[in-house]
Amino acid sequence: MLTATEVALIVSGAALIGTGVTIYQKSLTDRHEAWWGRTQWALEQVLENQGRDDKNRTVGLLMLEALQESGLANTEERKMLKQVAEACLPSPPEDQNETP
Amino acid sequence: MPALASRRPKRDTVTSEANEIKPSHIAAARLKMAIAAREGKGETVPLWIRELARRDLAQPGVPADRDRGSTDHPVDHEKAQPHLPQERVRDGNAESARIADQQVIDSERAEDAPQAVYRRGLLLQGQGDTKGARIAYQRAIDSGHPEYAPLAASSLGHMLQGLGDTDGARIAYQRAIDSEDAGTAAVAAINLGYLLLGQGDVDGARIAYQRAIDSEHPELAAMATNNLGHMLEGLGDTDGARIAYQRAIDSGRLDAVAVAANNLGHLLDVQGDLAGARIAYQRAIDSGHPEYAPLAASNLGHMLENLGDTDGARIAYQRAIDSGHPEHAPLAAFALEDLLREQGDDEGARIVHQSAIRSTRTELAATDARTP
Numbered sequence: 084m085l086t087a088t089e090v091a092l093i094v095s096g097a098a099l100i101g102t103g104v105t106i107y108q109k110s111l112t113d114r115h116e117a118w119w120g121r122t123q124w125a126l127e128q129v130l131e132n133q134g135r136d137d138k139n140r141t142v143g144l145l146m147l148e149a150l151q152e153s154g155l156a157n158t159e160e161r162k163m164l165k166q167v168a169e170a171c172l173p174s175p176p177e178d179q180n181e182t183p
Numbered sequence: 184m185p186a187l188a189s190r191r192p193k194r195d196t197v198t199s200e201a202n203e204i205k206p207s208h209i210a211a212a213r214l215k216m217a218i219a220a221r222e223g224k225g226e227t228v229p230l231w232i233r234e235l236a237r238r239d240l241a242q243p244g245v246p247a248d249r250d251r252g253s254t255d256h257p258v259d260h261e262k263a264q265p266h267l268p269q270e271r272v273r274d275g276n277a278e279s280a281r282i283a284d285q286q287v288i289d290s291e292r293a294e295d296a297p298q299a300v301y302r303r304g305l306l307l308q309g310q311g312d313t314k315g316a317r318i319a320y321q322r323a324i325d326s327g328h329p330e331y332a333p334l335a336a337s338s339l340g341h342m343l344q345g346l347g348d349t350d351g352a353r354i355a356y357q358r359a360i361d362s363e364d365a366g367t368a369a370v371a372a373i374n375l376g377y378l379l380l381g382q383g384d385v386d387g388a389r390i391a392y393q394r395a396i397d398s399e400h401p402e403l404a405a406m407a408t409n410n411l412g413h414m415l416e417g418l419g420d421t422d423g424a425r426i427a428y429q430r431a432i433d434s435g436r437l438d439a440v441a442v443a444a445n446n447l448g449h450l451l452d453v454q455g456d457l458a459g460a461r462i463a464y465q466r467a468i469d470s471g472h473p474e475y476a477p478l479a480a481s482n483l484g485h486m487l488e489n490l491g492d493t494d495g496a497r498i499a500y501q502r503a504i505d506s507g508h509p510e511h512a513p514l515a516a517f518a519l520e521d522l523l524r525e526q527g528d529d530e531g532a533r534i535v536h537q538s539a540i541r542s543t544r545t546e547l548a549a550t551d552a553r554t555p
Contacts, residue, residue, distance in 0.1 A: 144210035149509045171211035
């Protein structure tokens, strides 16, 4: 038998989005600028450490994973992050020619 | 868009001599999966990338356990887990759970099949197979089971909402609302209210939220009251919003207290009632809620920083950082870094910057510890 608490978990997903309009900074523009600043920093970790420091590169990618979850990210920016992820993937195994 | 966005890196290639999986490959696969899942396209990601995303950052060379539950859609998968046969979920063996449920479905036991089909829907959704999940949910709905049919309708509505199928979501939610199951009906009413509000149907949203409030379910009614307050705030009815937030706080339910206190804090901050805002933010922080306590700490930090109370702001930001929240902690760390740099404390800023990196993922700590 499912409990009410388990059902409520489903609610929290939507409620988080609904109330996720709560605020980091005063205006949406400021918040997005702040988001972009963090994203830019993470992208630099990825791009500048290509073929060099894999640890920093990993940090950047993990940071991007966290940042893309933000409601501040728009479709274009997510598309760009997806391209970054694809560029950082290894070549697919020989038995899978599917393009990611 | 800042110029950096046009700097597109060349694709990494794995040569035969360097045919090894690096932690960054796993991180890239996870990023790819996370975005695909958010777009509702988790099932379109090639299998090799899904398997890559499941590998351990600290041991990238170890192949993923094929029997382990997929992490195609980590958030939803976690939500789905409580509904799976518990002993198998604890073993991390989602495939075993799926087979067990299929056996129940095949046995055509009227009492058990709707439950198994519903669980299967959750499992498939968690794995990013939204088409399969939809079929399973529909089977549970069609069973007419008094508990699992409305539950499946509510879950189907939530999934369709996430996929952008708002018409389908509305129909599914309404099916759950019309059921005899008060708890599930309240869940669906809250989610329908949020959906309608997003479509600009304020009256419809108000009716839906009120339906959940009238359910008198202790947690769900409080959550709906918070959402109603948020809607009123957006409509400019700040008095109504304050009353609603306060009612949600007075419910004493953790989720509602934490989110409503945070929202009240922001409302009062905007209105210039800084003392009231501080109290409300503190209430949210003291709740210890894993999501809203760090958010409230960051909001308090921003408010105090704007007031020139840098000591207070530092404490509040530090509180958010210490939470280890994957988004709020690093963002608070960057805010604190900026604050310290403005104060000329470059060394402190550097240390905080490092903490922002460390707080991105707990998995990273394991990587740091094991990587020379």
